[in-house]
Amino acid sequence: MTVAPxxxxxxxxxxxxxxxxxxxxxxxxxxxxxxxxxxxxxxxWGATVRSPHAHARVLGVDASxxxxxxxxxxVLTAGDVPGVNRYGLxxxxxxxxxxxxxxxxxxxxxVVAADDPELARRAAALVRVDYxxxxxxxxxxxxxxxxxxxxxxxxxxxxxxRIRRGAMPAAADIVVVTGEYEVGMQDQAFLGPESCLAxxxxxxxxxxxxxxxxxxxxxxxxxxxxxxxxxxxxLTLSGVGGAFGxxxxxxxxxxxxxxxxxxxxxxxxxxxREESFVGHVHRHPARMRYEHGATRDGRLLYxxxxxxxxxxxxxxxxxxxxxxxxxFAAGPYEVxxxxxxxxxxxxxxxxxxxxxxxxxxxxxxxxxxxxxRLAAALGMDPVELRLRNAVDTGSVMATGQRVEGPAxxxxxxxxxxxxxxxxxxxxxxxxxxxxxxxxxxxxxxxxGVGYGLSVKNICKSAGYDDFxxxxxxxxxxxxxxxxxxxxxxxxxxxxxxxxxxQIARTELGVERVTILPADTAVGDAGxxxxxxxxxxxxxxxxxxxxxxxxxxxERAAEVLGEGAEALRLESGQAVSELSGRAxxxxxxxxTEIEETAVFRHRDTQPLDPETGQGDAHVAYAFxxxxxxxxxxxxxxxxxxxEIACAQDVGKAINPxxxxxxxxxxxxxxxxxxxxEEVKVRDGRILNPSFTDYLIPTTMDMPPTVLDILELPxxxxxxxxxxxxxxxxxxxxxxxxxxxxxxxGAALDRIPVTPEAVAAAAVGR
Amino acid sequence: xxxxxxxxxxxxxxDGVREGESLLHLLRERVGLPGSKNACEQxxxxxxxxxxxxxxxxxxxxxxxxxxxxxxxxxEGLADGAELHPVQRAFVEAGAVQCGFCTPGLVVTVHDLLAxxxxxxxxxxxxxxxxxxxxxxxxxxxxxxxxxxxxxAR
Ligand code: FES
Ligand code: FES
Numbered sequence: 001m002t003v004a005p006x007x008x009x010x011x012x013x014x015x016x017x018x019x020x021x022x023x024x025x026x027x028x029x030x031x032x033x034x035x036x037x038x039x040x041x042x043x044x045w046g047a048t049v050r051s052p053h054a055h056a057r058v059l060g061v062d063a064s065x066x067x068x069x070x071x072x073x074x075v076l077t078a079g080d081v082p083g084v085n086r087y088g089l090x091x092x093x094x095x096x097x098x099x100x101x102x103x104x105x106x107x108x109x110x111v112v113a114a115d116d117p118e119l120a121r122r123a124a125a126l127v128r129v130d131y132x133x134x135x136x137x138x139x140x141x142x143x144x145x146x147x148x149x150x151x152x153x154x155x156x157x158x159x160x161x162r163i164r165r166g167a168m169p170a171a172a173d174i175v176v177v178t179g180e181y182e183v184g185m186q187d188q189a190f191l192g193p194e195s196c197l198a199x200x201x202x203x204x205x206x207x208x209x210x211x212x213x214x215x216x217x218x219x220x221x222x223x224x225x226x227x228x229x230x231x232x233x234x235l236t237l238s239g240v241g242g243a244f245g246x247x248x249x250x251x252x253x254x255x256x257x258x259x260x261x262x263x264x265x266x267x268x269x270x271x272x273r274e275e276s277f278v279g280h281v282h283r284h285p286a287r288m289r290y291e292h293g294a295t296r297d298g299r300l301l302y303x304x305x306x307x308x309x310x311x312x313x314x315x316x317x318x319x320x321x322x323x324x325x326x327x328f329a330a331g332p333y334e335v336x337x338x339x340x341x342x343x344x345x346x347x348x349x350x351x352x353x354x355x356x357x358x359x360x361x362x363x364x365x366x367x368x369x370x371x372x373r374l375a376a377a378l379g380m381d382p383v384e385l386r387l388r389n390a391v392d393t394g395s396v397m398a399t400g401q402r403v404e405g406p407a408x409x410x411x412x413x414x415x416x417x418x419x420x421x422x423x424x425x426x427x428x429x430x431x432x433x434x435x436x437x438x439x440x441x442x443x444x445x446x447x448g449v450g451y452g453l454s455v456k457n458i459c460k461s462a463g464y465d466d467f468x469x470x471x472x473x474x475x476x477x478x479x480x481x482x483x484x485x486x487x488x489x490x491x492x493x494x495x496x497x498x499x500x501x502q503i504a505r506t507e508l509g510v511e512r513v514t515i516l517p518a519d520t521a522v523g524d525a526g527x528x529x530x531x532x533x534x535x536x537x538x539x540x541x542x543x544x545x546x547x548x549x550x551x552x553x554e555r556a557a558e559v560l561g562e563g564a565e566a567l568r569l570e571s572g573q574a575v576s577e578l579s580g581r582a583x584x585x586x587x588x589x590x591t592e593i594e595e596t597a598v599f600r601h602r603d604t605q606p607l608d609p610e611t612g613q614g615d616a617h618v619a620y621a622f623x624x625x626x627x628x629x630x631x632x633x634x635x636x637x638x639x640x641x642e643i644a645c646a647q648d649v650g651k652a653i654n655p656x657x658x659x660x661x662x663x664x665x666x667x668x669x670x671x672x673x674x675x676e677e678v679k680v681r682d683g684r685i686l687n688p689s690f691t692d693y694l695i696p697t698t699m700d701m702p703p704t705v706l707d708i709l710e711l712p713x714x715x716x717x718x719x720x721x722x723x724x725x726x727x728x729x730x731x732x733x734x735x736x737x738x739x740x741x742x743x744g745a746a747l748d749r750i751p752v753t754p755e756a757v758a759a760a761a762v763g764r
Numbered sequence: 765x766x767x768x769x770x771x772x773x774x775x776x777x778x779d780g781v782r783e784g785e786s787l788l789h790l791l792r793e794r795v796g797l798p799g800s801k802n803a804c805e806q807x808x809x810x811x812x813x814x815x816x817x818x819x820x821x822x823x824x825x826x827x828x829x830x831x832x833x834x835x836x837x838x839x840e841g842l843a844d845g846a847e848l849h850p851v852q853r854a855f856v857e858a859g860a861v862q863c864g865f866c867t868p869g870l871v872v873t874v875h876d877l878l879a880x881x882x883x884x885x886x887x888x889x890x891x892x893x894x895x896x897x898x899x900x901x902x903x904x905x906x907x908x909x910x911x912x913x914x915x916x917a918r
Contacts, residue, residue, distance in 0.1 A: 018859065020856060020857070020859070021856075021859075021861060023861075023864070024855070024856040024861045024864075025848065025852075025856060027861045027864030027867045027868075028839075028848065028852035028853075028855045028856055028861060028864075028867055028868075028871055029799070029839065029840065029842075029843055029848070029852065030797075030798075030799020030800070030838065030839035030840045030867075030868040030871075031799065031840070032864055033798075034798075034801075034865060036798075036801075036802060037792075037798035116793075118782065118785075188899075189899055190863070190865075190899055191801070191803040191809065191811060191863070191865040191866055191897065191898070191899050192801075192803065192863065192865040193802065193803070239864070240863060241801075241803070241863050241864070241865030242862075242863040242865060242899050242900055243863075244899070270802075272805060273803070273804045273805065273806065428887050430887045430890065430891055431887055431890075436891065436894070492863060493862040493863025493864070493865075493900050494862065495862065656859040656905075657859070659859070659904075659905070660859055660862055660900070660901055660902075660905060662902075663901055663902030663903070663904045663905065664862065664899070664900045664901050664902045665902075666902055667899075667901075667902035667903070668899075689804070689806055689808065690803075690804045690806065690808035690809055690897065691806060691808050695897060695899060696902075697893075697894050697895075697896075697897060698889070698890040698891075698893040698894050698896070698903050698906075698907075699890055699891065699894045701902055701903050701904075703904075704902065704904060
């Protein structure tokens with residue numbers, strides 16, 4: 001056995017490096033298999049029959065015309081669901097296939113299997129469903145007042161979070177501002193359609209290849225719906241074309257499995273864009289009433305907020321979104337007294353649920369609009385007002401929780417405020433308001449600058465047992481050491497596969513790392529949401545690597561005849577810090593080493609049901625935005641000239657990926673500020689296409705200026721904190737503030753439309 | 765009906781093509797080339813961009829029959845074996861890929877842009893890519909990739 005002196009070489013593409021994505025080459029070649037690309041011999045296609053009514057009794061389903069078409073194999077309805085015909089993330093309140101009642105337009109009533117997708121869709125259109133329409137409840141205020149039909153057994157209130165802290169001050173010499181704000185319904189608009197392939201197995205189980213954010217929660221729900229033990233419903237993650245919260249709930253999964261198990265043939269399902277708009281939940285539309293009171297020198301004394309979220313027809317994650325919106329309604333500010341009521345209700349609108357920012361985005365528009373209004377009332381600079389009230393480490397949040405860990409809120413704001421302002425508008429009409437429609441020559445344009453500060457929890461909150469599992473195996477392969485990392489964590493585009501490999505390289509000093517496909521053969525990883533996966537699954541990978549490393553060092557200690565304490569792993573060797581001697585890992589791996597680890601963050605507590613007080617969150621993350629806009633006051637068109645964003649990420653595991661998250665988050669925030677709204681009338685989505693639901697294009701996105709702080713946390717792997725959500729949170733608020741600054745008038749609703757801008761500009 | 769065309773240099777004769785079937789469907793489901801993506805199938809996202817006789821088009825808007833006797837090049841046809849095309853390499857190196865669903869369409873669009881203009885300016889890049897939606901990246905690193913590929917081509 002060779003025992004050579006150590007050669008210190010740091011591992012390439014480890015933690016802190018902008019390592020390239022392992023899947024990038026397949027993706028640029030067009031060879032990466034998204035769930036919509038899958039195929040199988042003998043495969044048939046599924047299609048969904050959906051309710052055209054917002055609220056109706058289902059009287060009967062007649063599938064004979066559909067079944068008469070050659071090539072149509074099967075039509076299934078509620079009675080064909082072998083297990084419990086209910087699913088849902090927080091409450092199982094949504095039928096896989098509607099029974100006697102439909103509660104929103106687009107609710108699934110039946111599923112069809114046919115030889116090709118076109119035929120399946122035609123057959124679905126031929127399934128005759130008899131309905132008796134019921135009065136639809138589409139106004140959340142009415143749902144709250146109890147004035148309409150009761151949509152679920154327990155009533156129409158999904159959750160009411162009350163937060164009470166401190167005593168409201170007496171009225172003397174307080175500057176008070178009030179405001180009412182509204183946020184429209186935003187769509188995740190991931191590009192990859194909902195799709196999956198379900199393959200029935202010889203053991204009467206099913207293998208499902210799908211796009212999701214959380215394999216194990218899908219598995220749990222599917223097993224119950226299909227009446228199968230969990231081990232007979234095996235899921236493998238296929239390529240996911242973006243998620244942003246919209247893949248937390250089931251869509252095609254249960255339907256495809258039902259068809260596949262009944263037919264004994266592989267079944268593929270894939271939504272078109274229009275169907276996708278009713279096929280997943282959206283961001284909760286919000287109505288918010290605020291009152292802020294402050295001293296004349298700009299210290300916040302109290303905040304009152306009354307927030308109503310339209311949860312739509314089924315609960316999805318409404319209760320947790322309500323919790324978040326309530327917890328962060330006062331923003332990242334020190335406020336001695338708070339009175340917050342945040343409620344969500346059932347209506348007959350399309351269901352709302354998770355979307356990047358998860359309740360914190362809506363209230364951010366509220367509290368930041370209020371801060372600007374307060375600054376105006378005080379005659380104070382809006383940046384100064386925010387700096388005066390920003391939380392810091394040790395501050396107490398509205399829920400009474402003390403902020404532990406870095407909270408550089410003031411610093412983040414100073415950083416964006418201190419950036420040089422972009423030059424005045426040029427003459428290229430493509431870069432002016434109106435863009436390619438060439439509607440201005442830059443005369444009479446108004447420029448505005450606006451700010452936003454935001455806070456959100458990272459990881460799961462309020463007592464949830466939040467954990468991740470990782471299995472790591474090291475083996476000698478072709479004279480080299482290979483590490484395999486296996487988790488069930490969903491890569492949805494964010495780059496989790498890259499950071500998992502980086503962590504393994506750093507922990508094991510090994511360059512060759514393979515990330516195995518995510519599936520349910522390994523333990524639960526939890527969800528790819530709440531900006532939690534790098535922390536939690538990254539933490540699990542790190543812990544599994546540590547266990548592997550301990551065993552490698554034991555073996556090395558034996559070979560070198562030295563104590564394991566003085567040994568470390570580096571560049572594929574175990575090296576003694578005492579003697580400098582080393583042994584190549586390949587030689588220690590005559591038999592491979594495998595370890596599985598579970599990683600948990602510290603416990604959190606549920607909020608007190610009366611006061612909303614409690615240590616509900618593991619960590620807070622913060623961001624600051626500055627937006628600069630040019631406005632054409634006559635047409636109301638807006639060009640965002642630049643967005644600056646400063647964010648504390650604790651530790652950038654992959655700086656390039658952090659930038660990518662920030663760019664993408666800013667774009668989605670700009671979209672919500674200016675153009676993105678699912679328009680719903682009488683429960684019907686009026687714009688279910690990318691023709692009518694606009695997301696930012698290359699012509700809409702301004703250059704961004706990023707400032708990434710790395711203030712390490714004490715309680716997370718490498719000091720990191722979650723990255724994905726903060727760059728979105730205060731972007732809409734900053735853009736809206738910049739437009740207000742330009743036109744000098746109030747704008748209380750996002751998305752801000754050209755009509756609203758033009759009207760505000762006239763009224764000023 | 766039957767459609768004869770050349771895809772990535774290979775002659776194909778496809779039977780049983782439906783009236784009204786799109787070129788995108790034909791490529792993905794009949795030729796077995798799912799690289800071109802189907803994010804909207806309404807001509808709004810550019811994820812299905814391919815070359816049809818040297819012109820970059822949205823394959824979802826082209827009827828399969830219209831491609832009769834034409835030469836189609838898809839994203840799968842751009843690399844030279846294991847060797848990535850410089851545009852593809854630039855996307856990898858610039859970190860312009862996240863979920864990657866927009867990537868094939870953007871790679872073809874950028875390939876087309878740089879074939880026409882070796883040194884596009886800022887506004888020109890933005891305009892050329894305006895028909896390709898990306899939901900993940902905010903486009904910044906895609907612009908970096910374009911500049912990287914343009915620099916390499918010069
Ligand atoms: S799929 Fe063709 S443009 Fe969207
Ligand atoms: S990388 Fe996901 S849509 Fe562009």
